[in-house]
Amino acid sequence: MNEQPAPPVEPGGGLDRRAELSEFLRTRRARLKPEDVGLPDFGRHRRVPGLRREELAQLAGVSVAYYTRLEQGNGRNVSAEVLDSIARALRLSDAEHAHLTHLARPKQHKKKSAGRPEQVRSGLRQLLDSIDGVPAYISGRRADIVAWNPMAAAVFGDWGELPAAERNWARLVFLKPEYRELFVEWDQKAYDVVSYLRMDAGCHPDDPRLSALVGELSVKSEEFRRLWATHDVKEKSYGIKRVRHPLVGELTLNFETFALTDGSEHHLVTYHPEPGSPSAEALRLLASWGADATRAGASAPSAP
Structure with missing residues (x-):
């Protein structure tokens, strides 16, 4: 490359x-x-x-x-x-x-410490823990993953095992081979992540951490560089994602994105299956296995 x-x-x-x-x-x-x-x-x-x-x-x-x-x-x-x-x-x-x-017509944003992690309100953490049987997480600036519930860890891998700087969708999708296996339509996931990141760059072009992330990914990933050069943007919204889970096979999940109105620029993202579907039964099994499913999901990149 x-x-x-x-x-x-x-x-x-x-x-x-x-x-x-x-x-x-x-x-x-x-x-x-x-x-x-x-x-x-x-x-x-x-x-x-x-x-x-x-x-x-x-x-x-x-x-x-x-x-x-x-x-x-x-x-x-x-x-x-x-x-x-x-x-x-x-x-x-x-x-x-x-x-x-x-x-x-850029707006003037209150500058935050570049090294300070984004804070998630305790009420939101309690909400995540109370969402039973449905993967849910909170995303922040630069596609960072800042909080999640046990079901999100069971489906997407245990982000708690990663350094905080690596809990970022762009890093995971473009630099972690196991995520290429995880998402059935990896190309669409990659396009979405870059489009969201572009939108963030338009709002915060003076963010040095965002600039450093884009620069690193541009050097390390030809696919990221190609997508970044298109200048395509989109808002986080809703849709369907299919993932290959190492324990229960392929899951088809509907995702919804909710912008939080507390000034944090955080989004709550949830994934749910169609009621009565094989994916619903698979999620029920994962929920019953608890921490064992989380550990297995983190260690095995693809379904048998």
Whole structure:
């Protein structure tokens, strides 16, 4: 694998917000074809993929010079109305629209100690322990896993055996071979993790720990580097995940994500099977085995 340089950083140690804004707009523009937005396509005369800057500016109702400055990373004093127009012209999703706003009109966040672990309220820990028979965990900034219940450990492996710095979904998915075996659709899990991380980077481009994580993964994982370069973003939401458990075989689980409104930027994530399904019976067995299932899940990477 050829090593590549880490993404550009600012003097304070975070990601370069101007470069992030520039590349995000460029990649969103490149994915649109003229016919997608009702413009004529002159075929072989086009020298760039997607829309030209002039075409995008016309669709958004701004001058070419203004849009060019924005795509060069100069979002200073850009209005919400202009960003809305550009988002419509680029056909951005809600998550992409929010990401564009974060990059062009960054909010001032209260800085936290870079080395201080994220704190989870005792009430939330009690809630996790009370969720019986369903894997549940709390994720924090940078895709960190900050708290979990015994069923999450039984299904995903005992995160308590890992150093705190390694309890991170991006590190687990891209650097731990056993997680490639754990997720049946590993490619989708990898894409989701990078998209969530991109969203976090838009909100906190000055986070040196996030920049260090992205830089390390970019060097160590070609797949992470490729996905990071797409600049795709998405919000944590809901869906279905299939995992291969070493004791009970394949599980099909519905996951739900709940944003906590306590200012922590934490999310509660739960996984539940369809009632009466083989996966429901498998989870019941894991719950009855308790700590033995957790230890076995941590030591065996794939189902027999």
